[in-house]
Amino acid sequence: MALVVICGQPCSGKSTAALCLASALEAMEPKPKVRIIDEFSLNLSRNRSYADMTAEKNLRGVLRSEVDRSLSKENITIVDSLNNIKGYRYELWCLARAAGIRYCVLFCDAEENYCREWNNNRQEKEEYSYEMKIFDDLIRRFERPDCRNRWDCPLFELFPSKDGIDKSSPAITDAASYLTRRVDSKTRDIKVLQPTIATQNLRTTESNTLYELDKATQEVVNAIVEAQNQALGRRIGLPELRSLRRTFIKLTGQTSLSGRPPPSDADSAKRMFVDYLNREIGAS
Numbered sequence: 001m002a003l004v005v006i007c008g009q010p011c012s013g014k015s016t017a018a019l020c021l022a023s024a025l026e027a028m029e030p031k032p033k034v035r036i037i038d039e040f041s042l043n044l045s046r047n048r049s050y051a052d053m054t055a056e057k058n059l060r061g062v063l064r065s066e067v068d069r070s071l072s073k074e075n076i077t078i079v080d081s082l083n084n085i086k087g088y089r090y091e092l093w094c095l096a097r098a099a100g101i102r103y104c105v106l107f108c109d110a111e112e113n114y115c116r117e118w119n120n121n122r123q124e125k126e127e128y129s130y131e132m133k134i135f136d137d138l139i140r141r142f143e144r145p146d147c148r149n150r151w152d153c154p155l156f157e158l159f160p161s162k163d164g165i166d167k168s169s170p171a172i173t174d175a176a177s178y179l180t181r182r183v184d185s186k187t188r189d190i191k192v193l194q195p196t197i198a199t200q201n202l203r204t205t206e207s208n209t210l211y212e213l214d215k216a217t218q219e220v221v222n223a224i225v226e227a228q229n230q231a232l233g234r235r236i237g238l239p240e241l242r243s244l245r246r247t248f249i250k251l252t253g254q255t256s257l258s259g260r261p262p263p264s265d266a267d268s269a270k271r272m273f274v275d276y277l278n279r280e281i282g283a284s
Helices: 014-026 053-070 086-099 112-121 132-141 170-180 207-228 238-257 266-283
Strands: 002-008 033-038 075-080 102-108 155-158
Touching: 002 014, 002 086, 002 170, 014 033, 014 075, 014 102, 014 170, 033 053, 053 075, 053 086, 053 238, 086 102, 102 170, 112 132, 155 170, 207 238, 207 266, 238 266
Parallel strands: 002 075, 002 102, 033 075, 102 155
Antiparallel strands: none
16 A cells, blocks of 8 residues: 655654554545554664664665565554664665555754654663664664655654644644545645566466466475574575565566476476575676
8 A cells, every 4th residue: 555764864853754644544535554564573682783884774774674474465564773874764765666556755854963862762762762872873874864865755844842743733644644535636745656577477378377377386485485584594584585586487477478488387386486586696
């Protein structure tokens, strides 16, 4: 249905904004399904997750994978994190586009002094505060959203240090209306992202073969994800696996259309897909 990216400096009121938006959405009729994804829901520590660039990159990967699994046309997913890098917001926008759903950014535009005071007031609760070195680094590296960028549009802005945040805040009510409003010829301001050719499985006349191929490759992806959850070493993110799976299906369909035979059964499809993954991942 929709993906909402909460964006802002550390301790700028993002979690409060996420809860207020969820509350406003749940008051709508019909009541949509809403899920908030944040570090706490995944048992991740803020200070450990932003301790260095490697830890931060891993955090973004975990959040992105969880978002990818959550997206559907039936629910609204709210990503409550810093989302401070514009390239990362672009990646989330791409996930929404691949899912064919609505997308928006809710920006908590708070002054630095306000954020710093809130962080200082939280020092007694370590899980809610940032170490000062980490806080200063995140403040310095923050990349403000810009509504001229398609991955930052539509952009709803909150001003916590001036107006506070509650369910009736204009940005909250406007975002809730945008996310739930019915799409028709009169609501041209509502934009549902459309998947590109690269995000859609190739359609061929051999529908049964394509179905078996789709099912077999998904079983391989599920097996890899499950195995990675119980093993150490390099992890392959779910978005990367899904991208490779789509490309494999597309290439297999193209060779079938050119006269070369498709996999004869599910086991053959799985072997071909595993060989393809080994080649592509080994070369990266």
